[in-house]
Amino acid sequence: MVIKRWFGSLVNRAVALVVFVILLSALVVTVVGSWLSRGELEQQARQQVATMTQIVAGELDEKLARRLEILNHVAQSFTMDARAFESRARVLVQQQTALQHLFDGVYLMDADGNVIAEFPEEYQLVGQNVSHRDYFKDASNFNTPVISAPYASLYRDKPAVMIAAPVFNHSHRFIGMIGGAIMLDGEQFLKEFASIRIGATGYLSVSTRAGTTLAHGGTGEVMVPVRVENPILRDAMSGFEGTMRAKGVDGSATIVSVQQMAQVPWFVAAIWPTREAFAPMTRMADAFVWTLLGVIVVLAPLALLIFRRLMRPLATLGDEINERHLGVRTTPVSVAGGREIRHVAQIFNTVMDERDEVLGSLAEREAFFRSLTQSAPIGIVQTDVLGRIEFVNPAYELLIGRPASELQHTYLINSIYSEDRDLALSGWQQSLQQHEVFRGRFRLLSRADGQLIWGDVMTSVIETSDKALGTITVVRDITRELETEQALREEQRRAESILGVLQEGVLMVDVEGRIRYANEAACHFLGNGDGDCMQSNFFDQVEIKDDDQSLAQADFLAGDDVDSLYVTLSNAGGEVFDIDLTMLHVRQGSHDERMVFVLRDDSERRREEERLSWEATHDSLTQLVNRRAFNAALSKCLSDAPRQKARSVLMLIDLDYFKPVNDEGGHLLGDDLLRRLADLFMVSVRQSDIVARLGGDEFGIILPACGLEHAQALAEKIRAGVEALRIEQDGRSFGVTASIGVTEMTVQDSGTREIVSRADEGAYIAKSRGRNMVIVVPAPPDAQSPG
Template sequence: MSDSLAQLSAEYEALIQFLYLAPVGLVQLDADGEIAMINPIAAQLLMPHSRDGGLDNLFVALEDVAPDLRSQCRQYTASSGKICDGMHVHLHAGSGGAKRMPQILSVTLLKLDASRIMAVLDDITEQVRRECRQRQNDAWLNAVLTGITDYALASLDAEGRLCEWNPSIGRVTGFGPEAQGQTYAMFYPTDAITPEHALDRLREADADGWALDESRLLRADGSAFWGSVMIAPLPEAGREADHAACGDGAAYCLILRDVTDKRDIAERRRREAFSDHLTGLANRRALFEATSQELARSRAAPRPSAMIVIDADHFKAINDQHGHPGGDAVLQHLAATLLDAFRDVDVVARIGGEEFAVLLPSTDLAHALDLAERLCARVAREATAFDGQAILCTISAGVAVAVDGDGGVDLLLKQADQALYAAKRAGRNRALAWQPESVDAPVQEVIDGV
């Protein structure tokens, strides 16, 4: 018996040593997220994101950046198995430096039995950076090597206007000679691209050698297709050759391709990396990356960029009265309302448990505040249908604006958050714009009673 105990003790010590020396973060938790064991790498990854400096609960530690972990575990009904595999979690955007890539954490949850879950955590920031560059290279090679009959080819002037019409444009988009002289933005839905964004891509092509975008496009008859739009600057020789067609000379080559048949795979990958599990909105990572890019563009071509941060009022009371399924239904209803209220070019994201944010490119403070006020009124009058009941909910919203990209992502979100809590203190169910006096107001009493 003593030999058996000694062997078990040795095996246990070996297991503990393995867990603590493993090259990835390992956390053992119960079904409610309470941490029973954590190794040093996991603690190092999680500690900067702990609200109170402790690591007692994994769901709480990651609530601000991965608010749907708890619901994923709750919805997984099998006795054991993989709850999620390599889910990307955006940890932070850095301050000020728009070109700094956010830290990305890979999270895998394994259900061991009814009461135990193992989390595997890994910092994959550099891996994601390499994969992003590889995808860009693959897209370029694909554009060069794939049959040219799949493409519309056109030359653009320095303002992005089509210099000429040709049969390839008609074949892919259905537009005729009337397309000549219009900007390539004509291929996008009206609320999916701003004039500033259209020019941004020309500047990005100048800086990087080419600019690539995949999104929903429209044919001349109004039918939609999933398209790949690549823009590359022409060398000086090419500009001179096209001088007659483009007046001052063609400046860019546009390659437009219908990639609808490849959309399902691309969309699945995009959802896994950039979407919130519960609502289908963009997640925190997607919002931070989009905002960083938008502010960088605004520094190159000055214009305002607005941010609205939205929080459901008294959400804990909704969960207490209707349970978490009722709370989830309210969040899903709110997400659908947000998507309907804003443009395609705006980025609507869930960034916390009941907290949402909207990035509005090329939008000033007055317009963003007007949109937020109308949203508050709409949410207050549209109840959520759940289990034969109508659940009423209100929201509070804070609005801030970055002028010419100043301040970075963190400052813009901080100011919108401060305006949000000012709206909470003022009685909730309202939207307020950021003011300097918002900085000094305490928020803890508001947080405690959201």
């Protein structure tokens, strides 16, 4: 109550407004300044963490590349026979002073993966077998230096990364390997980067894309999973690099920058909490708030004093107006004070003069109203605020069947049928309270025809600026209209019930595309499962395509009727239907033209056609294309040969020793092996290449615009993959090898048989030379010449 009384004064309100304007201006300045400052600070912070990650990632890549290069150079200097390599292993390791400074451990392994020398010898790993390690498998299989993924070393299970290079004899035969181990918790490599700080609380981390933390400047953890709850780190495992804002582990906001490394599938992440990055802005805001409080303390009392002096004439004017209202004062109020106060005083004097004129004209207006209502064709009733009738016109008398003398001073509500009175009374009271027009339909008691009639009733309040004087009610007989409407509704319900049970979607749209009617099936096609799609735009909700050509509203509006057009319909919910569409024009060319669409679901028939087409062109066991589809694709590829820059290649694969697999392991095992080989072929080739099962254990691959060199490398990869694929059953291992023939397609080839014969000749030669090899059969000499 104290606060309400204080704000009752205009002076106090003005002072509060001044303080509010100051606070609002300060708030706007603060928000804009904070937004600009925050953006600038965030840009600087992003650049700082991005630069840090780029520098660290570059240094790590450089160190790894340098170690890999030196280790590979040392491995090349060890070219000797296997016996000399094993006998001199300890001496060779001791001589590698440079490697001893670059790695935490240097090891020599023989061709079987046994450690034959080490430095330092305190690890005591000589005699251990590491052939199961991925780095040994990769270096020995691919004969190339590798950098391993993090692993638990044999020395106390400490986490480490191995850089390994193969060692060859003079015949370039693999005789062993030299490896340099980097302990992740050691001093050689990552620890110096983990200790780098960004500001006071920012830190760096180095992780692998496989999800293992190699170094963590915040927690010091090593060989722990990457915190995937951080979305940026989770994206970094998929190859993302960049700078973004994210939530930290404790929920605080941070700026995170990620840089992928070039030498290994690792990434460097820099994390800097925004509370530290934006600290200067926070200090500036605190200083601004204290300054603002000081300004308000000084200006508020000064504004209060000034406004009280300015508003003093207004209080005097209020007293004089009150005296004029009570009749104590008969002369006009004095005009003094500021311009606004003088204006109010002048208006009040003018209003009081006009008031006398208005009161004099009220009697004239009432007489005019009564003469007007006498000739009106609809019933008009005037009541007081209690609902008692004061005036009725002749039309209402005729409607009710009672004279005005009987209706005078009776309650209007008594003329309404008893079951409708509660609704009419609540509406009439609401009209009085809210000063709005009330409208409703009620049954009226009429003596004219001895039965109930329906009336359309509209009531409005008769009021002045300060109070309600009564109501004016207009009544229109709508009995016959309702009977006609009821008959029309029954016909409409009958038609809708028939359309509602149809499986076909039926809808009607106007020239603007708005849906005027739609049954439940049509709403289903539009993606409105609740069946409510009226008044929405049909062409905004769906896309209709005929052979990949979209049909718009104008196409249907300007075209003829459509009968059984097979189209594809997509709705806003992502659902796609195969539709048999029929469209009819109603009142074509007029402003109220309508289009009626009938939608029949044709998906089942089309799916059956697609299934039969797929089965005719694919092998049921391996899901690859069959010989017929393969021959068709080969013919097309041959016809495209003149337009291709690189030549297309045909590869025929004939499995070796497949019959023993079927005989000894059973046909189910043989089928399983064929399916796995089919998967191997599919993942080895491009999406544009065609893999087919030509029958039994024979496969064919068409490589459009591939080039012979790339095709030969791919054939070797497939041959190695087939050789490596094994299936275990009852303690036995089953597998096959592949004899592969490869040949190019040329414009001089007369047909597919000539190409297949060359590739088949290559597979035959491979089998005759001992199987499990790739033979390239060149095109005839005249086909190899340019042009």
